[in-house]
Amino acid sequence: xxxxxxxxxxxxxxxxxxxxxxxxxxxxxIGPVSVEVDKDGDGGSxxxxxxxxxxxxxxxxxxxxLDDRNTRTGIFAAGGGIIGLLLGFVFxxxxxx
Numbered sequence: 001x002x003x004x005x006x007x008x009x010x011x012x013x014x015x016x017x018x019x020x021x022x023x024x025x026x027x028x029x030i031g032p033v034s035v036e037v038d039k040d041g042d043g044g045s046x047x048x049x050x051x052x053x054x055x056x057x058x059x060x061x062x063x064x065x066l067d068d069r070n071t072r073t074g075i076f077a078a079g080g081g082i083i084g085l086l087l088g089f090v091f092x093x094x095x096x097x
Contacts, residue, residue, distance in 0.1 A: 002088030006081055013080020017073035 026037040032051030049055040066072045 001092045002085060005084040005088035005091070007084070009080040009082070009084020009087070010077050011080075013083075014073050014077035016080070017076025018069065020076075021069040021072050 022038070028035050034049045036047045036049075038045045038047075045057055045059040047055055047057045066075070
């Protein structure tokens with residue numbers, strides 16, 4: 001039961017982190033280069049990724065680590081896993097008869 005709830009918590013947490021991540025304000029493809037522009041609150045960023053996978057990011061203002069989709073997914077998955085494991089311990093306790 002504990003393992004099942006742990007895995008379920010990881011999956012739900014990762015899904016919540018991935019699907020609630022902020023979308024870029026603008027995204028365009030220029031040949032093999034992908035350019036994304038993000039705007040949030042007081043700051044923003046521009047990310048350019050080349051066809052070979054190399055990228056450069058220019059950030060202006062304060063950036064949160066929750067703005068990055070991969071970091072956000074990892075944090076939410078860890079939180080969901082902890083909640084699932086705790087629920088596994090609560091529901092897995094033997095009940096007195």
